[in-house]
Amino acid sequence: MADELSDFFAPPPFKIDEALVSLRSKVRDIKPLTEKVSGAVVTFSLRQMPVVEMSLTPGVSASGQPAMVLKQAKRPSPRPEWQTHTLASSAEVRKWLDQLQLSVKRWDDED
Template sequence: MDDLFAPPPFKPAEALVQLKRSLRDLRLLAERGDGFELNGLRVVEFGVDESAITVRLARRAARTPDWDRLVLKSGADVRKCVDDVKRRLARWTEEDR
């Protein structure tokens, strides 16, 4: 009875497809291999295993960026990651002006 309200199990491979789709919908990022670029600069990279998605997210759009590492283990983590990318994307495009 306790598991009646439990969220469905996290499936990293399926969540990665959803995550990539959400980032493609932002229109400013170009998908390249296992990540995304902004104006030719690598800003997001993905890794996946059987229990989680590992995301490397650039602090600033640069040729050799400093990376933040995120581990996504739930749908809520994936949504937070998309929101974080949106915030950073707004900041990166503002810096370019």
């Protein structure tokens, strides 16, 4: 009985391919950003300076689950200092996207 209840409350499985397509579309909708595809890597730039690199091939999280591996710049720069993010759930994707929107707004307001 307890196993049945734990399955009932389990989140739906994370579909990495669908999440990659959806996230790419949502990042593209953040207006000051421009997209450039180079092989299996998509780069989003702010005023010709890279701020996000997204791999189109799924990675693996520390727990062995399928995940997206993204790099986000700390600040827009021709040679940015990257922070790596491994997103393995829909909640992590939403949280990262919200954080990116705040960062882009802050960067856009600074200049």
